[in-house]
Amino acid sequence: MTMLEKPAFPPGADAEQYARSLDEEDHLRSFRDKFIIPSKENIKTKKLEKPDISDEPSIYFCGNSLGLQPRATAKYVQAQLDAWSTVGVHGHFRDLEGSPLTQWQLLAEHTAKLSAPIVGAQETEVAVMGSLTTNLHLLMASFYLPTASKHKILLDWKAFPSDHYAIESQIRGHGFDPKEAMILIGPDEGEYEISTEKILSIIDEHATTTALFLMPGLQYYTGQRFDMQKITAYAQSKGLLVGWDLAHAAGNVPLDLHDWNVDFAAWCTYKYMNAGPGAIAGLYIHERHGTVDYSEGSDKPIFRHRLTGWYGGDKVGRFNMDNKFKPSPGASGYQVSNPSALDLSALCASLSVFNETSMLEIEKKTIRLTGYLEHLLLSGTEAATRAFRIITPSDPGSRGTQLSILLKPGRLDTLSEMLDEAGIVADKRKPDVIRIAPVPLYNTYTEVWKFVQIFKAALAKCENEIGNMSNGVAKITVK
Incomplete structure (x- = not known):
């Protein structure tokens, strides 16, 4: 994993004015306008409302669960609805002038390209297909081929x-x-970060009996980012196939799956990729696993086992309906x-935003x-006196945008x-963890500053409440 330099902040960085100066210098500041930021009143409403019932925006640090809606989404989805309502079935094969979308038969391929x-x-x-869990099942059907002697799967302790x-x-x-x-890989007792060395040692311990290594690229609970390149290479050198769940990594941190030689991966698109709740998901198959060999004849393709369906068939013969499966080469x-063309349309809208920058710029x-x-x-505080602990690694190369904060017991409700x-x-995350994810595309430094003011005020309130309770107990005891 590439070592990333941790930013340093000068005296006075705790002031709101400094936070605003960072926003003025932000090279991605224009991207915030590409998203709909719910207002404070919208966030609290229990009625279906338009997203502008008040002027004061909320502070949305929950992109690790559901990303905000791009302004382009309505345009893209409406274009799909208009195509459906005007040309009907012809929308599968007809490109329409003025539409931001391609014909439906090519739409999945287009989103894969983006x-x-x-x-x-x-x-x-x-x-681009299905959902994350469905895709994991489909991928394991192809890559988890256990034998009596090699049938273990190495996975995350908090998968x-x-x-x-x-x-x-x-x-x-x-x-x-x-x-x-199931071999769970976890941290040492009392810790939350799992060292790369610990992971490699577990691989060594179970290599001869393990068929598959399947871990998250970025751990959802702690926010730890794993050294996918080093771990992949090491596991493969021990004879393991390697897959990664990138639900919290895709759209969050730069990835190089092909160059890292990863066997397969899967991700959802409703978190950092902003495609909407339960949106269509994605998967990756290294090119060596997607080859189709016709050396034994055009009617006897040789390809890696997978659970097959008609849409995986080669586009040229997809509609022949002859029940002779000839898979498209590659992940398709x-x-x-x-x-779903509706799902693909929403994802296209978000990808149009990503297409205006790069993951390296987002990472900056x-x-x-x-x-x-x-x-x-x-x-302003010493570690020994804090009522919380950040359990996400401090090294920028070992995390993405999320910080997971472990509170001392009894403080989560007040906060x-x-x-x-x-x-x-x-x-x-009960009982005592709060996960904060300031997303670079739409969150600001000033929002971070405002959050910390509320956070510290809440902890101070908790200390007063706990102190009052202790004094009350003491008085009762004396009496």
Whole structure:
């Protein structure tokens, strides 16, 4: 993993004026206008409203759960609806003048092309289809081919439940016991960061009995970013196939899946890629796994096993309906069914925004924006006296935009109430973790500054409440 320089902040950086000066210098500042920022009143409403019922914007730090809506989304989705309502079935094969979208039969291929730079892949190595968990199942059907002697899967100790369930069910489906075959890789006792060395040592320990390594590129709970390049190369040298769940990495940090020689990967697009709730997902297959060999005849293609469907068939013969499956080369050969044009339209809208910059430019702001958040949180206090601990690695190369903050017990509810009242949206993970994700494309340094003021005020309120309770107990004890 490339070492990234941690930003330094001068005396006076704790002032709001300094935060505003950073916003004025921000090279991505124009991108905020490309998104709809909910107002404070919108965030609190319980009625369906237009996104402008008040002028004061909320502070939205929840892009790690659901990204904000690009302004382009309405235009792209409406274009799809207009095509459907005017030309009907012809929309599958007809490009319409004035539309930002291509014909439906080519739309998945188009979004794959736009997605490829975000994950560092060749265009033919990406397919846009299904959902993250469905794609993980489809990929494991192709890459998890266990034997009696090699059937374990190495996974994250805090794998997102969906990943955990998918892996567990795949193991059971092959007749093995998940209690024996699922090897969870976790940190040392009392810690949250998992060192690369620890991961490599677990690979060494189980290499001869393991069929698959499947980890998150960026851990959803702690925000740790793993050294995918080094881990991939090492696991493969030990005979393991390597897959990555990039739900929290795609659109967040630069990736180079092809150059890292990753076997496969999957991601959702509703977090940092802003395609909408439950949006269509993506997957990556290295080119060596997507080849189709016709050396034994045009009717006897040789290709990597996968669960097949008609939409993975070669486009030339897709509508022949002869039930002779000839997979498209590359990742598109893993497609199983006709993708939703509505979903693809929303993703195209977001990708049009990404297409105006690059992941390296986004990372530049991520490092400074998240670094500023960390600086403000830690400023003015000593570690021993803090009522919280940042469990995300401090090294910019080992994280993305998210900081996970572990609170001392009994403080989450008070903090949540004060954040809600201030119109600040953040993700809470009970009992004591809050995940803050300032997204470079639409969040500002001033928003980070405002959040920290509320955060510290909430902790001060908690200390007063706890102090009053202690005094009350003491008086009762004396009496």
